[in-house]
Amino acid sequence: GDSVTQMEGPVTLSEEAFLTINCTYTATGYPSLFWYVQYPGEGLQLLLKATKADDKGSNKGFEATYRKETTSFHLEKGSVQVSDSAVYFCAPSNAGGTSYGKLTFGQGTILTVHP
Amino acid sequence: GAVVSQHPSWVICKSGTSVKIECRSLDFQATTMFWYRQFPKQSLMLMATSNEGSKATYEQGVEKDKFLINHASLTLSTLTVTSAHPEDSSFYICSATSQDHPSGEQYFGPGTRLTVT
Numbered sequence: 001g002d003s004v005t006q007m008e009g010p011v012t013l014s015e016e017a018f019l020t021i022n023c024t025y026t027a028t029g030y031p032s033l034f035w036y037v038q039y040p041g042e043g044l045q046l047l048l049k050a051t052k053a054d055d056k057g058s059n060k061g062f063e064a065t066y067r068k069e070t071t072s073f074h075l076e077k078g079s080v081q082v083s084d085s086a087v088y089f090c091a092p093s094n095a096g097g098t099s100y101g102k103l104t105f106g107q108g109t110i111l112t113v114h115p
Numbered sequence: 116g117a118v119v120s121q122h123p124s125w126v127i128c129k130s131g132t133s134v135k136i137e138c139r140s141l142d143f144q145a146t147t148m149f150w151y152r153q154f155p156k157q158s159l160m161l162m163a164t165s166n167e168g169s170k171a172t173y174e175q176g177v178e179k180d181k182f183l184i185n186h187a188s189l190t191l192s193t194l195t196v197t198s199a200h201p202e203d204s205s206f207y208i209c210s211a212t213s214q215d216h217p218s219g220e221q222y223f224g225p226g227t228r229l230t231v232t
Contacts, residue, residue, distance in 0.1 A: 032218045043121075043208050043223040044159075051218045089158065093219040101147060101212055101219050105158045 002027045006090050006106030013080055013113050021075040021109045023064075023090035031092035033057075033066050033073040034103065038087045047075075047088070080113045087111070118142055119211050121224035128199055128231055136194045136227045138209035144189040145211035149221060150182075153206040165192050199231045 007022040032051045036044040048057035053068035062077045087110050091103040118141040128134050147166050151159040165171040165186035173179050183195040210221035
């Protein structure tokens with residue numbers, strides 16, 4: 001079945017530092033790829049997405065590029081803020097078969113940004 | 116757009132009672148809704164997938180008779196935890212997808228914190 005491996009956390013950074021959270025996946029077919037963010041005590045919010053190879057998703061200063069050859073979708077931000085402190089989940093969407101549309105979640109990476 | 120609500124946001128119940136959690140898509144028609152369970156500091160575990168008007172498809176290891184899911188309309192799905200026990204205490208999150216979003220992103224509700232005493 002599909003699987004996701006995310007960079008283990010927690011990740012602790014100072015404000016304005018550069019962020020990378022690695023994500024690699026195994027999937028059948030050509031999934032869409034998503035990053036979701038979860039703030040404490042809340043549900044998940046879609047952060048960004050990419051639907052085909054070489055697509056770059058971006059939002060709120062975060063970026064991730066769909067790398068089919070390395071089956072990766074690493075999340076980056078050039079300058080993090082305290083308000084970015086949250087849990088980040090990488091999730092490919094199953095592309096076919098009986099699991100079409102299901103998301104496979106990574107274990108989540110806790111990010112803490114200090115002033 | 117694409118807002119999903121859940122009610123209640125938190126609930127405390129006694130062991131042996133049943134609890135119903137509602138999930139609503141507020142501004143779109145949700146062809147498919149998903150129910151997840153999340154333990155503290157852990158990832159989301161998919162419990163079941165429900166399509167409007169049909170029976171839910173449960174993931175392996177999830178008890179169908181304990182976690183009853185109903186998807187009666189294109190904007191409402193409910194999860195009923197029957198005869199709840201303390202081990203059912205968890206954060207339950209629903210999500211919804213729409214045919215208007217063919218790339219398959221799911222829109223998540225804010226979650227319901229269930230505590231069984």
